[in-house]
Amino acid sequence: MNRTSSPTPPGLILLRGLAFLGLAAIIYRFWVGIGAVANLSDGYPWGLWVAIDILAGVALAAGGFVVAGLVYIFGGKQFAGLARPAVLTAFLGYLMFVLGLVVDMGRPWHMFYIFIGNHQSPLYEIGWCAFLYTLVLALELLPPVFERFSMDRAYKIWQRTSPWLVVALLSLFTWAMTFSLAWTLAVASILLGWELMMEIGVMGRKGQTPVLLIAAGVMLSFLHQSSLGSLYLMTPHTLNPLWHSPILPVLFLVSAIVAGIAMIILESLAVESILGHKTPLEPLFALAYKIPILLIVYAALKIGDILLRGQGGILLTPHVPAAMWWVEMSLGVFLPLALYVAPGLISKRAGLAVVSVLVVAGLVVNRVNVAIVGVEVQRWHTYYPSFFEIFITLGILSMGLLAYTWATSQLPIHDQE
Numbered sequence: 001m002n003r004t005s006s007p008t009p010p011g012l013i014l015l016r017g018l019a020f021l022g023l024a025a026i027i028y029r030f031w032v033g034i035g036a037v038a039n040l041s042d043g044y045p046w047g048l049w050v051a052i053d054i055l056a057g058v059a060l061a062a063g064g065f066v067v068a069g070l071v072y073i074f075g076g077k078q079f080a081g082l083a084r085p086a087v088l089t090a091f092l093g094y095l096m097f098v099l100g101l102v103v104d105m106g107r108p109w110h111m112f113y114i115f116i117g118n119h120q121s122p123l124y125e126i127g128w129c130a131f132l133y134t135l136v137l138a139l140e141l142l143p144p145v146f147e148r149f150s151m152d153r154a155y156k157i158w159q160r161t162s163p164w165l166v167v168a169l170l171s172l173f174t175w176a177m178t179f180s181l182a183w184t185l186a187v188a189s190i191l192l193g194w195e196l197m198m199e200i201g202v203m204g205r206k207g208q209t210p211v212l213l214i215a216a217g218v219m220l221s222f223l224h225q226s227s228l229g230s231l232y233l234m235t236p237h238t239l240n241p242l243w244h245s246p247i248l249p250v251l252f253l254v255s256a257i258v259a260g261i262a263m264i265i266l267e268s269l270a271v272e273s274i275l276g277h278k279t280p281l282e283p284l285f286a287l288a289y290k291i292p293i294l295l296i297v298y299a300a301l302k303i304g305d306i307l308l309r310g311q312g313g314i315l316l317t318p319h320v321p322a323a324m325w326w327v328e329m330s331l332g333v334f335l336p337l338a339l340y341v342a343p344g345l346i347s348k349r350a351g352l353a354v355v356s357v358l359v360v361a362g363l364v365v366n367r368v369n370v371a372i373v374g375v376e377v378q379r380w381h382t383y384y385p386s387f388f389e390i391f392i393t394l395g396i397l398s399m400g401l402l403a404y405t406w407a408t409s410q411l412p413i414h415d416q417e
Contacts, residue, residue, distance in 0.1 A: 012405065015398040022395005025388050026103055034106050037388035044375065044383035046104075051371035052393045053100025055228060056364045057093050057400075058130070059252070062260030064090025064137065065221035067287075072214040079283050084144060084413045085271075086264050088404060090221070091137040094130060096400045103392055119179070122230040128176050129224035132169050136217040139165070144411040163198075163210040167191040170216055226253040232370055240321045240374035241311045251302060255332075258294040259363035261287055262356040269353050271408050279414070281349070288352055291359060292340045299333050324365070324373045332362010 029037045040047050067086035070076035102108040114127030139162050146155040171188040178184070195212060229252030232239055245251065265284050272279040306312055315322055336358045345351035372383060385393075408414055 012402070015402050015405075018391075018394045018398035019402055020395075021391050022393075022398060025391040025395060029103060029388065029392065034104075037386060037392075039384055039386045039389070041381070041383070043377035043381070044372075046371055047383055048368075048372070048385035048389045048393055049100050049104040051368045052364065053104070053396055054097055055367035055371055057097050057100065057397075058228060059225065059256035059259055059363055059367065060263045060360065061090040061093025061097075062221065062225055062256040063264035064093075064260070065218045066257055066260055067264060068140070068214050069218045072211055078286055081280060081414070082264060082268065082283055082287065084141075085268060085408070087137055087140045088407055088413055089264060089267055091134070091141055092400045092403050092407075094134045094137065095403075096396050097130065098134070099396055099399075100393075103396075115176070119176070122227045122234075125177065126224045126227045126231075128173055129220045129227065132173055133217060133220040133224070135169065136166065136213060136220065139213060140217065144413055148411050159210065163195045163212045166210070166212050166216045167195060170219075173220070222253070225256045226250065228252050235375070238375055238377055239370070240314075240376060241309065242306065242314055242321055242325045243370050243374040245305050245309070247301060247305055251298070251305075254294060254298045254301065255363055255366060258291055258298060259332075259360055261291055261294075262359035262363075265352060265356045266360060267404065268414075269349060269356075271405070271414060281352075284352060285347065288346060288355065291355070292337055295333050295337055295359075299329070299337075302329070321369075321374055324369050328362055328365040328369055330362075331358050331365060336362075 025037070034040070038047065038049075063086045067079055067082050071079050071083045102111065105111060114123060115131070118124060139158075142158050143155060146152070146158065167188060170191060171184055174187040175181075175184040191212065226249035229249035232244065232248055233246070236244055265288055268279045268284060306315070315325060336355045339345055339351065339355050339358075342351075346355060375383075
């Protein structure tokens with residue numbers, strides 16, 4: 001049978017070009033050293049890579065634990081078709097996070113110190129959570145692989161063994177966080193008892209995906225989404241009061257949840273446009289109508305926090321941080337809420353895409369504000385990202401989008417019944 005190949009969409013050509021440039025820039029960075037390609041300094045050791053590849057990238061991957069939790073824990077069957085795309089998004093997001101971290105570290109071969117360093121540091125908890133959550137996401141993505149290659153026996157082995165592996169991983173996590181044998185044994189006993197009751201039929205096992213696997217993913221992601229905000233609690237003298245707040249971990253968590261949902265909607269619409277896959281709109285609309293509720297909660301927390309701390313006057317000051325705060329809130333909160341009020345706009349694909357783009361853009365600007373714009377170090381020059389930093393960031397993002405497009409074309413990601 002002769003198969004006519006359709007022309008490559010211009011968007012894919014652009015992504016491939018950016019991915020190639022980014023890969024070349026990464027190779028050059030490791031060839032000449034980080035100091036030759038980045039404008040980072042002792043005053044600004046974290047720049048564009050941390051803001052976009054790590055802080056924003058991890059947040060935009062939050063849709064994985066949100067949708068998986070809705071479907072497998074809270075019984076949201078209407079979102080079942082979005083579960084695998086959400087998990088794939090999260091998995092690729094964390095791989096991009098790891099790649100960005102490797103590029104950003106001056107000596108990336110020292111990364112293993114994250115797991116054995118100061119256990120009182122937020123980075124210690126973030127490292128363990130990200131590592132274990134990536135493993136959990138990989139386990140969650142195995143069923144599409146088994147289905148694609150008709151590996152029925154491997155699928156049954158996965159169903160029986162993955163809960164026990166999760167018990168081992170969570171027990172290891174408990175030990176790493178507490179260094180307490182008593183707590184580790186207590187957690188392991190509870191998890192083992194839960195799984196044993198399912199094995200012998202005392203508790204019903206719903207669905208083909210072990211609920212313990214999903215619960216582990218939700219818990220690990222929930223923990224380190226907020227812990228990324230905890231990092232900046234340690235910068236009271238360098239981070240602008242518009243962003244330095246005692247509830248910064250809560251703000252990071254809520255903003256990640258709402259942006260993660262928007263990212264799932266965007267990727268579903270993009271796959272429909274690029275691969276021709278017909279995306280059912282009903283679950284997307286149902287998911288989208290959770291966004292304004294979360295945006296109102298986020299706006300109330302953020303504005304209320306600034307006013308209660310007596311920092312409201314800064315918002316009226318004519319300087320860059322105040323202007324960027326208004327840009328962040330306008331893009332990510334005020335404009336999307338206004339569009340939800342517009343009659344019939346959200347019930348259309350274009351309206352859904354516009355709102356989702358605004359929410360994602362607002363999250364990215366927020367993370368840039370926290371990591372770059374809001375940082376004020378008087379004795380160092382102001383930080384501006386170099387062209388190499390920009391190319392590497394765009395390259396990593398393009399690699400992730402290309403990987404998502406390839407995976408959805410090769411695996412039954414959007415074909416789940």
